[in-house]
Amino acid sequence: THSTRPQRLLSAVQKNATRGDPSSVVKAIDQFCRQKEWAMNVGDEKGCILDLVVSEVNPTFVLELGTYCGYSTVRIARLLPPHAKVITLEFNPDFAAIAHQVIAWAGLEDKVHLIVGASGDWIPKMKEQFGLNSFDLVFLDHWKDRYLPDTKLMEECGLLRQGSILLADNVICPGAPDYLDYVRRSSQYESQYFKSHLEYTKVEDGLEKSIFLG
Numbered sequence: 001t002h003s004t005r006p007q008r009l010l011s012a013v014q015k016n017a018t019r020g021d022p023s024s025v026v027k028a029i030d031q032f033c034r035q036k037e038w039a040m041n042v043g044d045e046k047g048c049i050l051d052l053v054v055s056e057v058n059p060t061f062v063l064e065l066g067t068y069c070g071y072s073t074v075r076i077a078r079l080l081p082p083h084a085k086v087i088t089l090e091f092n093p094d095f096a097a098i099a100h101q102v103i104a105w106a107g108l109e110d111k112v113h114l115i116v117g118a119s120g121d122w123i124p125k126m127k128e129q130f131g132l133n134s135f136d137l138v139f140l141d142h143w144k145d146r147y148l149p150d151t152k153l154m155e156e157c158g159l160l161r162q163g164s165i166l167l168a169d170n171v172i173c174p175g176a177p178d179y180l181d182y183v184r185r186s187s188q189y190e191s192q193y194f195k196s197h198l199e200y201t202k203v204e205d206g207l208e209k210s211i212f213l214g
């Protein structure tokens with residue numbers, strides 16, 4: 001019986017990280033991905049930029065599209081004030097099952113709501129399901145060809161307010177060219193590119209931070 005990479009990543013967390021210590025979980029995953037097996041976590045370099053944006057926004061409600069193993073979920077949730085929440089959406093139930101255990105190991109389950117499903121189905125249901133008006137921060141890290149349609153969908157569903165922040169991973173590699181073009185051209189967004197590298201590599205990648213102006 002062969003384990004999957006997410007399962008091996010979880011084992012590395014359970015072996016090397018301290019229960020209830022989110023930073024040790026982040027460190028254990030980065031160590032695993034650098035020393036053992038690459039995985040598509042936002043990683044330590046782009047992760048520091050994510051930390052900066054989260055700390056600056058100090059959000060009450062965060063939407064993460066693309067949980068994978070929960071690495072960025074833990075990075076975000078560890079910085080949130082009490083009562084703040086991350087709603088994170090994962091399409092792949094096997095990934096979601098691993099992420100749930102990684103988030104629990106970090107002791108952050110009270111700050112995180114993990115959903116299994118597709119963004120196109122769930123974005124229209126967010127308000128009624130969670131009794132929220134808008135998201136203070138959205139971290140886009142799912143299918144790169146869904147960044148643009150889902151951003152338009154969030155606008156249409158009234159999930160963005162004046163000052164809501166969109167932070168998109170992988171705008172260079174694998175790339176989200178139509179999304180980049182949209183947020184950089186639109187008068188409804190003020191956009192800024194944070195040059196970095198693809199997680200655990202020397203390949204260029206970056207995060208695009210876009211403020212919704214309403």
Ligand SMILES: O=C(NCCCCCn1ccc2cnccc21)c1cc(-c2ccc(F)cc2)cc(O)c1O
Nearest residue numbers: 040065066089090091117118119141142143173174
């Ligand atoms: O593909 C990436 N992520 C998305 C994975 C699938 C998300 C599916 N999903 C989750 C929630 C959800 C909701 N609705 C619909 C679909 C949904 C990704 C890839 C690379 C990468 C890979 C190979 C390479 F050579 C270079 C770069 C690096 C990254 O950092 C990435 O994030």
Ligand SMILES: [Mg+2]
Nearest residue numbers: 042141169170
């Ligand atoms: Mg990514």
